[in-house]
Amino acid sequence: MRSLEKIKNQSFALKTMQEWKEKAEASLKGKTVESLQTTTYENIVLKPLYSRQDQQSVPEFPGGSDFRRGVYPLGYRKNEWKAAQRFSYQTPEELQKKLHQSFEKGQSAIAFEVKQILFEADESLKNILADSYYQYPFAINAREFQAAFIEVAGGLDNYKEISGYIAADPIALFTEEGLISEEFFNEWVKNIQRSNEKLPNLRTILIDTVPYHNGGANAVQELGIAIAEGVYYLEKLQETDMELEEVLAKMIFQFSIGSNYFMEIAKLRAARVLWNRITQLYGAKDEVCGMMIAAETSSFTKTVHDPHVNILRAGNEAFAAVIGSVQYLHVSPFDEHTGATPFSERIARNIQLLLKEEAHLKKVIDPAGGSWYVEELTNQLAEKAWGFFQKIEANGGILEVLKSNWLQQEIAVVYQKKNMDIQTRKHSIVGTNVYANLAENVPNKLLLEKRAHFAGEENSLIKMEAIPIRRLAEPFEELRSKAKYLEEKSGNMPAVGMICLGGLKQHKVRLDFMKGFLAAGGIKTIESKPILSIGDARQFVSQLPSMHYCFCGTNDQYEMMGHEILTILKSEFLDRHFYLAGLPETEKQDQWIDEGIKQFIHMKSNCYGTLSTIFNELEVNTIEETKA
Template sequence: MRSLEKIKNQSFALKTRYEWEEKAEASLKGKTVESLQTTTYENIVLKPLYTRQDEQSVPEFPGGSDFRRGVYPLGYMKNEWKAAQRITYQTPQELQEKLHQSFDKGQSAISFDVKKVLFEEEKSLVNILAGIYHQYPFAINAKDLQTSFLTEVAGLDGHNQLCGYIGSDPIALFAEEGIISNEFFTEWVKNIQLSNSNFPNLRTILIDSVPYHNGGANAVQELGIAIAVGVYYLEKLQEKGIELEEILTKMIFQFSIGSNYFMEIAKLRAARVLWNRITELYGATEEVRGMVIAAVTSSFTKTVHDPHVNLLRGGNEAFAAIIGGIQYLHVSPYDELTGTTPFSERIARNIQLLLKEEAHLKKVIDPAGGSWYVEALTNQLAEKAWVFFQQIDSSGGILEVLKSSWLQQEITAVYEKRNSDIQTRKQSIVGTNVFANLADAVPQKPLVNEKPYFADGGKIEAILEKRLAEPYEELRRKAKSIEEKLAAKPSVGLICIGELKQYKARLDFMKSFLATGGLEVVESNAISSIETAKQFVSELSTKYVCILGTNDQYETIGHEILAALKAEFPERVFYLAGLPEKEKQDQWINEGIKQFIHLKSNCYKTLSAILSELEVNTNEKTKA
């Protein structure tokens, strides 16, 4: 008991920031605290430590002021977010069955992709929705079929009581398709006007930032674009005589949630700050200035290989969305890229239920509120996004920057930086560019959604849907194709100089490096002489060989081994694991090393070159 009392009464002296920095730098072995700073794709510098000096002035409670802390004073305690899992289906009958099953298992919004097949038979959609449309809100991105969808549901009894959203974002469709259809936009405006009286409680104006996210945009760009699209719709609909307050009650924003956990939380908070500022400038009352948000977990971050890792990605993204304060959420099944199963759909839905019921997120009001880090990040994002929005606005608005391809170029620049970091493995994709599993079956090419929205219109550069893992997935498919033709996996021989403890670190590195492209390793036993190296290489079926060991071994025996091997096996291609000092690199290259493979190597380009050469040689052999 005395020891327990002692622990309870124990206190620690307060430490200053200077003392923390001094202690940190002592463990950094000569580096400064500033070296721990990182710069994001939004060009925001993240500090290693945030203190009370970073404290921001924020609203005392959610549901007021700039809405960063949410649109409801009691958060999810009184207004739970809706589990809006998009139901997949092939036929209307299958959709009807799966919808009813999903609601029995925790679904809380009517959500599915809208297909033309739903309108091919009279009252098909009405029959599907029977018994559920008056119990649950809608969460539908109807895209180019919004008019057809709303026309159908207008025949439902009590249609004026429908709630949730059945929205469409013409500009997002234009960006995806690469066509601007004035005819479609005119029809969309008329549809909004008609639906306002038919569906007083239903939101129909969607601002969808998902296509830009999937094109590689950063959080600043996503926010700036979303605000610019929102402003464009505000102005166009007001020109048609619709009142500002009525337009705002019909709007809903959709965001894709990526893998940078705190950045995504801040993105959602900053979105509400920005929209509050815009609507306040337009003269809207506080009651309609709160942004309603539907979120989807990102397809940009998902992988075809090692698909169960997508469960972790989806869980992380769902967690960020909920902490960020969304109203509707779809969590993509882990195998969505190659075709979902009832099991994967159930697990995706259960991620939300776990966060709601077992993590108790519905019982905590704005857990991120007041965090020095999150608040600082929210403000930085909002400020940078406001500048980006102003750039769009000063260039004539969202349609003009799409027509000029300025926006596409801005997004492409960010994507290329992301792609470069993935190729050089500065950024990791577990199971794809790090910790790849060669025993993993290579699935068929991912499913591609055909999106022929418009027959004609003004051509613009389309913002193509991408995923970060795609370049490596293409390498794995190429390696699989070569394996099928040769009846053996493509491989690289590894000459391991010295004892295991000396070369093991580089051996593990090379195995991981090569596996990301589907290349198997054939490793030697411990090599201590030129003769054993020759014997090993003579038995290899691959022409690609990498020498690995310690830097000291490279200088004592490495040069001699390379010279002997190059003389006896001139057709072989030799690599060296590691990066020698600059003054020694020319010597290695002159002696026959094609490339140094090290931590800063472009993994993708290196493996692509090997596989491309193998593919050419394989094709020549099969033709012969």
């Protein structure tokens, strides 16, 4: 008993930051603690350790002060977030069936993609909804169909009790199509006015940042754009007979949640801080200053290959959304890019149920509140996003920066940085640019239909550059498609021969590296037996029909036998291309190149660029063989 009390009373001695730094640097073997700092795409420098010295002054409870901790004092204990899963459907009958089944399985909001067929079919939208709107709020991005949808909603029984949102964001539609329609916007404003009195509890003004996120924008840009759009709509709608508080009560913001867990939490918290700042400047009443947020897991981060990894990605993103205190959440099915199934939709919905019931997130009020790291990140994001918002306003506002293509160019710069990190594998996508499974049978990607929102309005349209819908994995997925095409055409999977110098211990490390490197593009490796002589190498190359070969071995093996073997192989097989796994010392590189090495492949190589070159040569050879 005494020993137990002794254990309970023990405590660790307090350590200073300097002592921690000295201990850390001792384990870093000559590197400084500062070398562990990383810079994000938002140009925020992340420290390796945050301490009480980084403590920020924050509201004591959610719903207070700047709303960073959420809009409800008791968080999800009194106001749970709504599981707003948008499921796929082909017919109104299928939608009706899925909609009502989903409520029995955990769905808590009416959410689906709105299609033209819903307003044409005999099974009217009113019949599809039945009485579901009595129990559940709407969570609908109605896009170009908002006016038609709201007309249906206004004809429902007890329509004044309808809650949630049936909203649209004209500017987001403009960015997708690359056209600005003043006629569409003016009609949208009138529709907001008409629905204001008839549907008092329904939000109709959407600020949708998803197109910018999918174009490659960073968190600072997403936030700045969201605030700029919100301000634009505030100004335009106040020019009508709507009061400030009426407009704010109709607004809802939509964010896509990416893979950087803490950054996404901070993004949602910073969004509320920024919007509170705007509403205060406008002199709004406190009860309408809190930002309502609908979130969805990112399409930008998902892959076609190894799709089950998308479950982990979506789970991580959904977790961040909930910790960030959203009101509505959609989790994407793991196979959404090749066609969601009932199974994948159930898994997606169950992620939210797990977060509620198993992780108990609905029972904890603001778990991130007071975190030194999260609060510091929130403040930095808010300040940088405010600066970006000011740049937008200085350039004439959100529409003007789109018309001039300034905003598109800003987003493109960030995307190029992200894309380069994917191509060089500085940023890993499991199953795509690392740990690719060549035996995987991948269905074809679904082709996205190009929507023409503003057909027939040519005289009132202003052209601008559209923001493309992108995904990080697409460059490597295109390479895998090329590999599949070449395999179907030639009957053989594209391959590179591995000239393995010395014994297994001597070439295995670089051989394994090359297997992973080439697999990212759908290229298999054909390994030689241990190459111990020029004869072994000559026999391997002569018997293999591949045009590409790579030397694998230690630096010592390269110097002992690599030069001689390369020189002979290059003289005897003039049409073959030779690569070297690893990066020789600078003074030795010219010799290798002169002897015939096409490229050094190492950890910092541009994987996508290297594989693209190989594919170009393979395609040329395939065309020549076909002609012959």
